[in-house]
Amino acid sequence: MNNRFIPVNTPLLSGNEKKYINECIDTGWISSEGPFVERFEADLSRIVNRKYGVAVSSGTAALDIAVEALGIGKGDEVILPTFTIISCIHQIIRSGATPVFVDSEPITWNMDISQIEDKITKRTKAIMVVHIYGLPVDIDPVLKLARKYKLKIIEDAAEMIGQTYKGKPCGSYGDVSIFSFYPNKHITTGEGGMVVTNNNELAKKCQSLRNLCFQKKQRFVHKELGWNYRMTNLQAALGLAQLEQLDKFVEKKRKMGKFYTDSLKEMKQIQVPLEETSYAKNIYWVFGIVLKNNAKNNAKKIMGQLQELGIGTRPFFYPLHLQPYFKNKFAFYRDSYPVSENMSQMGFYLPSGLNLSSLQIENICNHLKSIFI
Numbered sequence: 001m002n003n004r005f006i007p008v009n010t011p012l013l014s015g016n017e018k019k020y021i022n023e024c025i026d027t028g029w030i031s032s033e034g035p036f037v038e039r040f041e042a043d044l045s046r047i048v049n050r051k052y053g054v055a056v057s058s059g060t061a062a063l064d065i066a067v068e069a070l071g072i073g074k075g076d077e078v079i080l081p082t083f084t085i086i087s088c089i090h091q092i093i094r095s096g097a098t099p100v101f102v103d104s105e106p107i108t109w110n111m112d113i114s115q116i117e118d119k120i121t122k123r124t125k126a127i128m129v130v131h132i133y134g135l136p137v138d139i140d141p142v143l144k145l146a147r148k149y150k151l152k153i154i155e156d157a158a159e160m161i162g163q164t165y166k167g168k169p170c171g172s173y174g175d176v177s178i179f180s181f182y183p184n185k186h187i188t189t190g191e192g193g194m195v196v197t198n199n200n201e202l203a204k205k206c207q208s209l210r211n212l213c214f215q216k217k218q219r220f221v222h223k224e225l226g227w228n229y230r231m232t233n234l235q236a237a238l239g240l241a242q243l244e245q246l247d248k249f250v251e252k253k254r255k256m257g258k259f260y261t262d263s264l265k266e267m268k269q270i271q272v273p274l275e276e277t278s279y280a281k282n283i284y285w286v287f288g289i290v291l292k293n294n295a296k297n298n299a300k301k302i303m304g305q306l307q308e309l310g311i312g313t314r315p316f317f318y319p320l321h322l323q324p325y326f327k328n329k330f331a332f333y334r335d336s337y338p339v340s341e342n343m344s345q346m347g348f349y350l351p352s353g354l355n356l357s358s359l360q361i362e363n364i365c366n367h368l369k370s371i372f373i
Helices: 017-027 035-047 059-069 087-094 113-119 140-149 200-210 233-243 246-264 299-308 338-346 358-372
Strands: 052-056 077-081 098-102 124-130 152-156 176-180 193-197 287-291 347-350
Touching (some): 017 233, 035 052, 035 193, 052 059, 052 200, 052 233, 059 087, 059 152, 059 200, 077 087, 087 098, 087 124, 098 113, 124 140, 140 152, 193 200, 246 287, 246 358, 299 358
Parallel strands (some): 077 098, 077 124, 152 176
Antiparallel strands (some): 052 193, 176 193
């Protein structure tokens, strides 16, 4: 790989990261028992208007715990978008519950909320709302359905740290909501995640599940099965330093998104992200593009050409209903969700990390344009 290669993501570590991590090393608090874990939980919970935060080892772990904490199991159904990462479906399948999919909106790329009510049955227990790529789901109508049918809401805000819906933080809407702190997120702990909620009993359940369901009085006597999904003090120290810079990071992401949009808006062959809706301005977690039919190419081919030009990219999600693991195991493998399928074939995202410079964005856009000349 040449020295000028532009990776799809490089995190920005420009604050107190080294100071806080050195404090962990100097004090010997490097495991999950250290004080930075509680500080990180408290600060993120406060930012997203939640009473309780439970830090865990990944966003996937947070989803697993959220599903389990709500008691979702055999015979239940959970409605969710097919266009999302496979982490969303792990614990639904493993618990014996059934995923029920909805397609995406072609403009916002989020789940098509108009399809949800028709999918609700007597077995439906929860709706998993997944905010995708930069704009949140229009969640008020979903909350109304949840109240009407007495359903739980799992809010996956993994990509929305710092984003709001109608001025209220994403991550503040679910019975349980989750975040991810993978290196490509606005806030990173290397690997990590968090479950947030306003329900004390759910918070206690999540705390137990992340810690192998140890009991206080009889530590090695187990009445339930959990996971070792603990976050370390080192990770939390990194996350706390990152969290101190969240407003700056969000502002930078929006400037990057505008730079990309202004540079590419004349390209008739591609669809760029929607800048805003009536309920939110795009936070540009990533800058995705979808090739239009007149592009006469698919995402895989264009990504290959950009790779040869020294530019890293990443494909859009592959729809859950088409995942090879589910073939011949579930009836939904034969279903069709045309918008999600098209986005998967024709969509990908360009370098979007916080360390990306304006000069690099200009270079990326020029190379992309050159492919279509």
